[in-house]
Amino acid sequence: MAQRARNITLNWLDWVCLILVIIGALNWGLVGFLGFDLIGTIFGDTFSTAARIIFAIVGLAGLWSIYTFWKILTKFTGTMAEREEERMRPAA
Numbered sequence: 001m002a003q004r005a006r007n008i009t010l011n012w013l014d015w016v017c018l019i020l021v022i023i024g025a026l027n028w029g030l031v032g033f034l035g036f037d038l039i040g041t042i043f044g045d046t047f048s049t050a051a052r053i054i055f056a057i058v059g060l061a062g063l064w065s066i067y068t069f070w071k072i073l074t075k076f077t078g079t080m081a082e083r084e085e086e087r088m089r090p091a092a
Contacts, residue, residue, distance in 0.1 A: 008075050014068045020061035 010018075030036045039054050040046035078086075 008072055010068065013064065017061035017064040017068065020058050021065050024055075024058035024062065 027038050030038050037046050040048070040051050043050040043054060045051060
């Protein structure tokens with residue numbers, strides 16, 4: 001089985017999005033467990049313009065994080081075609 005380099009470089013946008021997704025997850029945890037919306041409290045109200053902008057940015061960060069996750073996943077596991085090719089290769 002061939003070994004593939006597994007170096008993954010995350011750029012600044014990947015890191016910022018990861019931090020925003022963590023902040024969003026913690027906020028949802030607070031809402032779910034304690035009924036407390038930290039972002040809404042900091043920015044005045046859950047439906048204030050500032051809070052909605054923050055929620056939208058966190059949502060975009062979540063979408064970008066899906067791409068980052070896919071990038072990491074394919075780096076570690078390879079593409080489906082590579083896995084299938086490796087599986088079909090006769091044993092030596």
